[in-house]
Amino acid sequence: MKLHPAIKLAEAVQRELQPFCSRIEIAGSIRRARPEVGDIDFVILAKSPADYLAIKERCKQKCRVITDGRQNFICAMKVKDGSEFQIDIFFAHSGVDDLLAPEPTNFGSLLLCRTGSKGHNIKIAQRAKDLGMHWNPYKGLFAGGMWELDGQESVYRGGQLIAGETEESIFKALGLECIAPALRETTYTPGPTAEQICAPETVHGSTPIAHTASVSAGAGHFNAVQGDAAQ
Numbered sequence: 001m002k003l004h005p006a007i008k009l010a011e012a013v014q015r016e017l018q019p020f021c022s023r024i025e026i027a028g029s030i031r032r033a034r035p036e037v038g039d040i041d042f043v044i045l046a047k048s049p050a051d052y053l054a055i056k057e058r059c060k061q062k063c064r065v066i067t068d069g070r071q072n073f074i075c076a077m078k079v080k081d082g083s084e085f086q087i088d089i090f091f092a093h094s095g096v097d098d099l100l101a102p103e104p105t106n107f108g109s110l111l112l113c114r115t116g117s118k119g120h121n122i123k124i125a126q127r128a129k130d131l132g133m134h135w136n137p138y139k140g141l142f143a144g145g146m147w148e149l150d151g152q153e154s155v156y157r158g159g160q161l162i163a164g165e166t167e168e169s170i171f172k173a174l175g176l177e178c179i180a181p182a183l184r185e186t187t188y189t190p191g192p193t194a195e196q197i198c199a200p201e202t203v204h205g206s207t208p209i210a211h212t213a214s215v216s217a218g219a220g221h222f223n224a225v226q227g228d229a230a231q
């Protein structure tokens with residue numbers, strides 16, 4: 001589907017589901033303004049458990065269910081030409097208000113992940129790993145743990161959740177400016193190192209570390225290109 005009719009369809013679905021949501025954002029290739037759209041992605045924070053179920057029931061009334069999971073709901077909606085168009089809904093949690101182990105909502109991390117592109121997500125995960133952190137797209141960004149080999153796989157153990165509520169908080173923790181969704185079809189050049197981020201002159205100086213990661217043409221740590229990243 002072309003971008004403009006996909007936006008109109010996504011906004012119509014968004015209006016239908018809005019009464020049940022604390023937050024609802026259109027993600028995926030629509031948010032990245034790709035000219036061709038393969039499906040419609042939503043990231044949703046329901047107002048309550050009852051509203052979470054109501055969202056699913058409302059979709060079931062008008063769509064064919066493909067996947068009915070706890071964190072994601074995928075269905076196919078019939079459009080005017082008689083064909084079906086897929087709608088992918090990803091549910092964020094509202095956070096855990098615990099004095100000893102508080103946990104923010106994962107809405108921002110889910111939005112970052114489901115916006116894509118696939119290549120951009122891979123580079124964000126690698127950036128986190130280069131800094132000794134771990135980005136779990138369905139939870140958020142963890143720091144203070146350690147990467148260890150477990151057989152043939154590298155596994156992150158320990159650590160605390162430091163960012164996830166917003167995309168901006170994740171980019172900032174990684175020492176990067178927030179990348180506009182339309183520029184997330186990217187190649188990648190490493191940003192500041194962990195030592196540079198933790199250096200006293202970086203932390204206490206007059207120039208915030210995030211400003212060292214400009215995305216302007218020819219100067220940034222992310223250089224926008226037309227590539228073959230997943231839609």
